[in-house]
Each structure stands twice: as structure tokens, then as C-alpha cells.
Amino acid sequence: MADRTATVTVIFLGIAFAAFFLLPFGGLVDRAVREGNTWDIATSEFAIEALQLSLWTSTVTVVLALVFGTPAAYFLARAQFPGKSLVDGLIDLPIVLPPTVAGVALLTAFGRRGLLGEPIEEWFGFTFGFRTIAVIMAQLLVSAPFYVRAARSGFESVDFQLERVAYTLGASRVRTFFRIVVPQAWPALLAGIVLCWARAMGELGATLIFAGNFQGSTQTMPLAIISAFEGTALGLAGAVALSLILLVVALAVLTVFRLATSAAGRRL
Amino acid sequence: MTLELDIRRRLGAFHYQATIQARHEIVVLFGHSGAGKSLTLQFAAGLMRPDSGRIAIDGVEVFDSARGVNVPPQLRGVGYVVQDLALFPHLTVEQNIAFGVPRAVDSQERVRQLASLLHLEGFERRKPATLSGGQQQRVALARALARDAHLLLLDEPFSALDDALRVDLRRELLRLREELGLTILFVTHDLREAHLLADRIAVFDEGSVLQFGPRDDVFRRPRSGRVARLVGFTNIWKGSVTAVNADRVDLDVAGLAIWARPPVAQLSRGDAVEVMIRAERVNLRREHADPAGTNLFPGRSVEHFAYGNTHQLRFEPEGAGPVVNVEIAARPYEVLGVADRAAWLIELPPEDLHVVPVQREP
Numbered sequence: 001m002a003d004r005t006a007t008v009t010v011i012f013l014g015i016a017f018a019a020f021f022l023l024p025f026g027g028l029v030d031r032a033v034r035e036g037n038t039w040d041i042a043t044s045e046f047a048i049e050a051l052q053l054s055l056w057t058s059t060v061t062v063v064l065a066l067v068f069g070t071p072a073a074y075f076l077a078r079a080q081f082p083g084k085s086l087v088d089g090l091i092d093l094p095i096v097l098p099p100t101v102a103g104v105a106l107l108t109a110f111g112r113r114g115l116l117g118e119p120i121e122e123w124f125g126f127t128f129g130f131r132t133i134a135v136i137m138a139q140l141l142v143s144a145p146f147y148v149r150a151a152r153s154g155f156e157s158v159d160f161q162l163e164r165v166a167y168t169l170g171a172s173r174v175r176t177f178f179r180i181v182v183p184q185a186w187p188a189l190l191a192g193i194v195l196c197w198a199r200a201m202g203e204l205g206a207t208l209i210f211a212g213n214f215q216g217s218t219q220t221m222p223l224a225i226i227s228a229f230e231g232t233a234l235g236l237a238g239a240v241a242l243s244l245i246l247l248v249v250a251l252a253v254l255t256v257f258r259l260a261t262s263a264a265g266r267r268l
Numbered sequence: 269m270t271l272e273l274d275i276r277r278r279l280g281a282f283h284y285q286a287t288i289q290a291r292h293e294i295v296v297l298f299g300h301s302g303a304g305k306s307l308t309l310q311f312a313a314g315l316m317r318p319d320s321g322r323i324a325i326d327g328v329e330v331f332d333s334a335r336g337v338n339v340p341p342q343l344r345g346v347g348y349v350v351q352d353l354a355l356f357p358h359l360t361v362e363q364n365i366a367f368g369v370p371r372a373v374d375s376q377e378r379v380r381q382l383a384s385l386l387h388l389e390g391f392e393r394r395k396p397a398t399l400s401g402g403q404q405q406r407v408a409l410a411r412a413l414a415r416d417a418h419l420l421l422l423d424e425p426f427s428a429l430d431d432a433l434r435v436d437l438r439r440e441l442l443r444l445r446e447e448l449g450l451t452i453l454f455v456t457h458d459l460r461e462a463h464l465l466a467d468r469i470a471v472f473d474e475g476s477v478l479q480f481g482p483r484d485d486v487f488r489r490p491r492s493g494r495v496a497r498l499v500g501f502t503n504i505w506k507g508s509v510t511a512v513n514a515d516r517v518d519l520d521v522a523g524l525a526i527w528a529r530p531p532v533a534q535l536s537r538g539d540a541v542e543v544m545i546r547a548e549r550v551n552l553r554r555e556h557a558d559p560a561g562t563n564l565f566p567g568r569s570v571e572h573f574a575y576g577n578t579h580q581l582r583f584e585p586e587g588a589g590p591v592v593n594v595e596i597a598a599r600p601y602e603v604l605g606v607a608d609r610a611a612w613l614i615e616l617p618p619e620d621l622h623v624v625p626v627q628r629e630p
Contacts, residue, residue, distance in 0.1 A: 159352075159354065161350055161352065161354040162354045162356060164315050164341075164348075164350075164354075165348060165350060165354040166356075166367070167314075167315065167340070167341040167342055168313050168314075168315070168341045168342075168344070168346060168347070168348040168412075169367055169368035169411065169412075169414065169415065170342050170343075170345075170368060170370060170415055171342065171367065172342060179367070180356055183358045184357065184358055
């Protein structure tokens with residue numbers, strides 16, 4: 001009797017939870033269909049510009065995270081040094097902090113009155129604010145740690161003995177890294193790339209504070225949704241249309257990466 | 269191919285020190301785990317750096333602390349096989365072997381040669397995980413030989429295999445040594461394996477080489493009681509020298525007068541010595557064949573272990589004499605009827621008794 005009650009309870013909880021996740025997406029689709037002008041908004045210059053900006057900035061962010069984060073992740077996976085746990089904690093910090101804090105922190109470093117921002121403006125007359133580069137910086141700060149963490153655990157799972165044997169077989173450190181380490185850590189690296197990219201696509205708080213909200217240069221999709229919702233005549237209809245685009249793009253990217261990851265897993 | 273190695277390294281409280289030479293032979297590094305055997309291979313391969321000393325491969329210095337030479341592992345040209353083999357799991361057998369082939373060499377041809385040398389034909393396109401333990405072992409050896417290495421460093425390579433496979437692979441290794449003129453450093457803690465493979469043996473304990481020499485020297489004439497224990501002597505007694513003659517040394521062991529053939533070490537009357545004999549060298553006799561006979565004394569069996577192919581017994585003396593461990597093969601054990609009675613005459617053949625002066629432990 002008690003078992004049956006438990007089963008019923010579990011089923012009920014599961015259905016309620018699933019409904020909670022699915023209903024909002026259903027609502028989105030429902031609203032988009034009923035509004036009638038969704039397609040027009042989705043293909044408007046305002047929307048296209050925001051989508052393009054989001055896609056290319058997040059791609060650049062991922063590339064930068066790969067270039068700078070991969071050596072760091074490998075180093076953290078292999079090296080033992082005093083203060084390592086401190087460095088670990090610092091890398092995790094942006095994951096734990098609200099992105100708005102990251103935005104404020106970026107301002108204090110690279111803003112016009114910032115630690116490095118002020119001398120840079122004095123010497124070169126260059127400011128980061130309201131430029132696309134600021135969008136990328138904001139995205140990199142909040143999303144790169146996701147990649148570094150995943151890559152690090154991927155590298156840790158590769159037996160160090162394999163690398164040592166590769167050295168005795170005449171392989172340089174670089175060749176060993178790309179031929180022995182990366183192929184085995186590849187599923188973890190892919191997962192890190194997806195996480196990093198998704199986080200960059202969704203970045204709002206840090207971008208809003210550090211880069212501002214300017215159509216064409218700093219207004220990524222999340223910012224455009226906020227703007228449409230609050231500022232324009234489009235109102236909710238605009239927000240719905242933009243959200244739907246983002247949803248479709250995210251689903252497509254996620255599917256591609258899932259397939260790639262399982263293919264990589266099979267190869268091993 | 270020759271290897272000369274004379275190095276030291278401190279690792280915390282652990283002091284490593286070894287002097288070893290090898291030339292067209294199998295040198296077995298023998299000892300308990302943590303004694304420094306595997307470290308020796310890492311030093312030779314260039315994967316770990318000694319504090320001081322010198323390592324030369326074929327007369328070429330690859331490490332010399334005095335001259336600041338330290339050739340990286342990539343350029344040492346040695347084959348290194350570790351206990352868990354470290355085959356590259358994402359590469360096929362062929363790719364694993366080809367990984368070590370230098371660019372200038374036709375790698376397809378080289379892989380074909382090695383695959384045939386190690387009986388791996390037909391497995392070239394398989395992943396290591398789909399192979400048996402013995403096949404994986406062969407792939408690891410083929411890969412280590414891919415650079416035409418003539419110095420092989422093998423770190424307990426057969427320890428994960430079952431007995432039958434180990435026998436095959438040991439035979440294989442002896443064949444490879446002949447065919448390719450290899451010099452091999454072979455780490456093991458298995459006495460039988462050490463005895464089978466070794467031309468020379470280095471006995472390691474706590475980071476130092478206690479004895480390094482031809483196999484039979486080490487196994488029959490260990491330098492000290494410590495070495496004797498490590499190489500499987502189970503009878504090691506304290507005793508003293510009562511007389512020294514040209515052809516015999518008289519000894520007193522636990523009140524029993526026995527004699528031995530003169531040992532290599534110089535002894536004189538009154539010296540404290542360790543007297544040792546391997547358990548399988550002790551004879552059991554029913555009757556007093558020769559009353560004035562050699563090193564015979566009565567004993568009583570107090571313990572018995574049956575290992576199937578051999579029996580191990582422990583005898584306590586009736587009167588003066590040491591406690592003796594005896595190992596006897598299954599057939600003589602039954603023919604003699606050892607199980608039927610407890611009282612036996614124990615014979616210690618003088619030529620099998622080994623005597624060394626007691627060493628002061630540092």
C-alpha cells in the first residue's frame with residue numbers, strides 16, 4: 001500500500017515537473033502563432049542584426065576561450081603548485097557570481113575611469129564602452145570558466161603515462177598533446193564548448209552594464225528581447241518573436257553538438 | 269648497445285643511488301615495490317632527472333650533471349614499456365606502432381615488419397581494447413621497438429598476465445633479444461621470472477643496489493643476509509667460524525658443528541658469520557648412512573605446507589642445531605614417505621652452504 005502511494009506520488013511529481021518545463025515553450029509557440037506578425041518581426045532588420053551580433057560574438061568568445069583556456073586547463077590538470085586551489089577558486093568565481101557583478105567589475109577595470117581603461121584612453125584615445133569588443137569581453141569573462149572547467153576535467157581523465165610513453169617514442173610535447181591528449185579529451189572539450197557558447201549566447205547582465213545596449217553594435221539577442229519588451233511599440237509580440245528565434249537556434253546548435261559528441265564518444 | 273648508469277637522487281626521505289651497466293644482455297632489476305627499480309627506468313628514459321651522476325647510452329652521454337647534459341626523452345631512442353602498457357586507446361594497433369616510427373622511415377613497411385616479428389598480423393586495424401592481454405603486450409613491445417630502439421626498458425610488463433601467457437611472452441622476449449641484439453633492463457619482483465630472464469641481476473632495497481652481478485652469483489652467493497632474504501633464501505643463521513682450512517671452513521651454528529666449502533669472502537677463526545642455504549638444497553635422510561658423515565643432524569618436522577608441485581616443511585633440531593626450512597618436490601616427497609614420520613636426518617651439503625661475514629647495518 002505504502003509502495004503504491006509512493007509510486008503515484010513519484011509519477012505525479014514527474015508530470016508536474018515536466019509540465020512546468022514544457023508549458024512555457026508551448027505558451028511561446030502559441031502566442032507567436034496568434035500574434036500574426038511574428039514572421040515580420042523575426043525577419044525585421046532589428047531582429048536580424050541582433051541575431052547576427054549574438055552569433056558572431058559568441059563564436060569569437062568560444063574561439064578566444066579555446067585559445068587562452070586550453071593551455072590553462074591543461075596546465076591546471078597536470079601541474080602541482082602551491083596555491084593551485086586558490087587559482088581553481090578564482091576560475092570558478094565568474095560561474096558563481098551574478099553576471100551583473102561581472103559587468104560592474106569589467107567597468108572598474110576597462111571602463112573610462114577603470115584601472116586599465118583610463119591609461120588606455122589617455123594614451124590611445126580608445127574606450128571599450130559601447131563597442132562590440134566590450135560585448136565579447138563580457139561574454140568571455142562569464143562563459144570561459146565553463147569551458148576551462150570542462151576541459152580541465154577532460155585532460156585529467158587522460159592517463160599521464162600515455163604522454164610519458166609518447167615522449168619516449170620521439171613525439172614532442174605539442175604532437176603528443178594534439179595526437180594523444182586532445183582526441184581522448186575530445187568529448188569533454190566539446191561539452192565545454194557547448195556550455196561556453198550557450199552561456200555567451202545568453203549573456204545579458206554583464207553586457208548591459210559594460211557594453212551598453214546599442215542596436216547594431218552591442219545589442220545582442222537577450223538585450224534586444226529586453227528592449228522589445230520594455231521600450232518599443234512591439235511589446236510582448238516582439239519579445240515573443242525574438243525568443244522564438246533564439247529557441248530555434250539554440251535547439252539546432254544543441255542537436256548538432258549532441259550528434260558530434262556521441263560520434264566522438266563512439267570513436268574512442 | 270650498452271648502457272652505463274651511475275646516478276643519485278633524493279626524493280624527500282628517500283635516497284636513490286645506483287650504478288648499473290648493461291651490454292647485449294638482460295639485466296633484471298629485482299626488489300620489493302618502492303625499492304627504486306621503476307625509478308631507474310625513468311632516469312634512463314629521461315622522464316625523471318637525477319640530482320647527480322652520469323648516464324651513457326652506447327657511449328653517448330645522455331645525462332651528465334657535471335657537464336649539464338640532459339638529453340630529453342624524445343632523443344634518447346630507448347623503448348619504454350610500462351606495467352599497464354599505456355597503449356593509445358583511440359588509435360588502432362597499426363597507428364599505435366606507427367606512432368613511434370621516425371618520419372624518414374617508410375612507416376607502413378616498418379609496421380608490417382614489426383607486426384610479423386610479434387605475430388600481430390591480422391590485428392592491424394583493431395583497437396587495443398578489443399585485444400587479449402597477451403596481444404596488447406605484443407603491441408606495446410612492437411611500439412617500443414618501432415624507432416629501432418636497441419635498449420628496452422621494461423617495467424613489470426608481464427605482471428598483469430596469467431601464468432601460461434607469461435611463459436609465452438618470456439620466451440618471446442628471449443627470442444627478440446637474440447634476433448635484434450637487444451639490451452634490456454627488466455623490472456620484476458617475481459623471483460622465478462628474474463631467474464629465468466636475467467643474465468645479470470641488480471637487487472634493489474630502499475633505493476640502493478645491494479648487489480649487482482651475474483645471476484648465479486646473486487642467487488647462489490648473495491653478498492649479505494639482506495640480499496639472501498630478497499632472493500629467496502629461507503635458511504639464514506647466525507654462526508661463528510671455528511677453524512679455517514684450505515678446503516673447508518668449520519662453523520658453529522646454534523651449538524652444532526658443521527663445515528662448508530671455503531666462501532669467496534676472507535674469513536678467519538672467531539668471525540661472526542651468516543650461514544645460509546636454500547630450502548630446496550637441504551636433503552632429508554632416513555638412516556645414518558655415514559655416522560661420521562657430513563653435516564647430518566636429527567630433526568623433527570613441525571610444520572608442513574603442500575603447494576602441489578612442492579612441499580615446504582619446517583624442522584626443529586633434536587638437540588643442538590638451527591631450525592631448518594626444507595623444500596622438497598612432490599615426487600621425492602611421496603617416494604621417501606616424508607608424510608609418514610616426523611623424525612628425519614637433515615643433511616646440509618657443504619657445497620650448498622654459503623657463508624658471509626656479518627655486516628654492520630649502517
